[in-house]
Amino acid sequence: MRSDAPAVVDRGRYQDAVTPWERQDWREDVFGWAERRLAAHGLRETGPRKVRLRPWSVLVRMSVAGGEAVWFKANPPASAFEAGLTEALARWVPGYVLKPLAVDVGRGWSLLPDGGTLFRDALDSAARTAVDPRAWEEPLRQYAGMQRALVPYTDEIERLGVPGARTAVLPETFDRVVEENTALEPADRKVLRELRPRLVGWCEELAAAGIADTLDHSDLHDGQLFAPEPGRFTFFDWGDAAVAHPFCSFLVPARAARERFGPEALPRLRDAYLEQWTGDGRTQAELRRALSLAWRLGAIGRACSWGRLFPAASSSVGGAGDTESAGWLLELATEPPL
Template structure:
């Protein structure tokens, strides 16, 4: 691939992050794989590359002649499953996700088309105040996708997607707490004191009649596209887990609350729960379950911060532990979805 302009590299808040991009043989192999993927689709690279390096991914924006850019992504070993999962989702639920141009599941590499406008950009570009109900339809569609994936849960696990199943969450919690180096003694004591209640929440949620399936675990407004009015596609599955599906509600609900205020939460909750209604479940039961999952979803967020490239320097590794600790401490807070009695 002959180009005149040098690559533009963005390291964000991690100037010392160690990624495979620094190794010339790896870089040449990866870009050769990209070139072969482009050729297979009759495409040709043009212009400079934009490279984003983080402790958890290598992402390269590649300009292509005559069409929108394409994206190369490389995951660390702990999230290498994303490539195979992305390809499988494009077969199982094609209306909700991107169809990759190429995938190397063994190496955790993906070549993806551009997905159109980010939902975040749509929100930011709205004339006047953004619509406080804007998250409702994306959440309905995301829940519909989760329901459609229920028959594939076993296959999702076989792809290497980490397990955070509801019945096993107390053990996951124990490992996350015991292995965290950033928790202060007071926080550590509080979390260990919470353990009996947490086990009860897990037991109750596991008995709520909603099977574990795919949880995106980080569904913020930069993780979905809005290519046209009323249609949304979901991407970036590196933090995913097989967990209670309602755990996915935590991140978008928190983000919507920060942007629009807490009064939007009841409508967003009920929009997300609409596809789960029926089969004898009452709205009260579903609302109780999503409140439990709001709290327990913090465990999946905490664990996902361990999926970094090997050799990540102490500063980035410490940041991961600090973020993990912050999410673990969220377990101590009452969810802002009020019921008649606290958890």
Template sequence: MRDDASRVDRGRYPKAVTPWEDPDWRDAALGWARDELAAHGLRVTGPGRVRLRPWSVLVRLPVAGRGSVWFKANPPGSAFEAGLTAALARWAPGHVLAPLAADAARAWLLLPDGGELFRDVLDRAPADPRAWEQPLAQYAALQRTLLPHVPDLARLGVPGAPTVRLPDLFDRLVAENPVLPPDDRARLRALRPRLAGWCADLADLGIADTLDHADLHDGQLFAPQPGRFTFFDWGDAALSHPFCSFLVPALAARDRYGPDVLPRLRDAYLEPWTGGGLAAAELRRAMRPAWRLGTLGRVRAWGRLFPAPADEPGDAAPPGAAESAAWLCALHSDDSEPPV
């Protein structure tokens, strides 16, 4: 497959450094995909459609009798996704998009068509403020299922962001961001004691850290059949407090339906966490610090992009620095007051 401009989508990142530019890598990757498809009795029927981003190489391959499959390659910062995706398919079948093949050593995945995106379902159907309730409850149940596997997840390379260590992560993220305005940097440093208190409150709740998707918006899950959802795209994931996952889907639902939807969605997410001796009121209170601390997951994810292009000046801000700074600033913004 040639790197034909008509087939390659580079989006807003025309200078993103990816391995796609290396013809040897390209031949090896596409050859692996063809071989793995052949092992499933499938064959590619035409040229692929390529999407290049700092965080992935994605190739949509037409397959005889099956529509399309997707080859995905991750950069070093999210190289764990291939092994994680394969492991999740074993530990929680039916809840995640199971790969056709995974090469953890090379960070390569071959993924089937997962059906209709949840976002497309929402766009097509009449507005239903309750639409997020079932996927959030299913996702929380998945997080609980994974609690015994946290040591295995760490061995797979999923980054750790333990609740009790989030203040240290916050310090590093603030110190290392090159584009934070001085006033915002000062406000964030002044916020640090409160942030440490939020972490202590969550840790005292007694719910252990588990897998946090960290970017669970409505384009990150499929709805293959009514009432059943499959989650995918784990490249931003971390091992942290599970409740931090609520921020991103809550923001997506709030943008679509307004803030009044959030208490119902909060309760739908929390329902699988009941029954462990914690009162509903305690769980609801814990969502307030978790809402704020979920922001750190987004900051950290943006910081795991590919490095800046080699032809940029040495002091150029790396990709993702501005996005990370915006999420950091949300921590001290009045607009970030948790509405749940």
């Protein structure tokens, strides 16, 4: 396996971002490692590679003889935990995630099987005949079921290096992210400082609902899950994950569904997600209120995740991470639509 094998490289809108892919010695290490791990599964790479470079990951699609493609992923240091988390999730909730072919926890490398049809592609295909806002309901039910199944593993998830953004300490997390952000204008900082007492109250109210913190994907849009067969969904791409209130996860898919289907889809999707959280003595009104609070607070997790870039990429893209993070922080001042 040659590190300089033909490759089609996609840099998206980050043409100047510097990633480890630029280094030949790194590529040689990667593909030597991948070759050995593929051989352990009786697989051999064939054909050109497709490379997707972003400030937050290096992703390589590798064709293998006699089978589906496999995917290599490298995370930057701040999200290197994804390799170990992916491996652990395959043990804890095997029906919901991909089982990696190999991981290198220390280097943040993963070798993954192909997951089948992306949910986004399934939605696009369905849209040619009918637009159905209910399409998100079953994925959200299954995702919430996975979150509940992971509650007993919360401490172990943090020990894997997954960042903590637990409800009780979220105001301190907010303070740190605001302090470190270089893109906030003075007027924006004033808005956020004035918002902080309300934020503390939201966190206290959400914690009082008594729903345990667990794994929050933090970026569960329609390109972060597969639909390999009718009625089954597989969740992946955990580089933005945090240990947080589970309901914070609803923010991103709800926004994606609202953009595609309109705001009228949101109540049904909210109730589909909440189905897994009933039966513990909480009323529907209490659960809906908790979800509304978490919708707003989920913006902090999104702001945090934009700091997890390759160090060289972070400087070369001109503070894009801070700009995106600032935008999410200011979303805290927006009233949730539910």
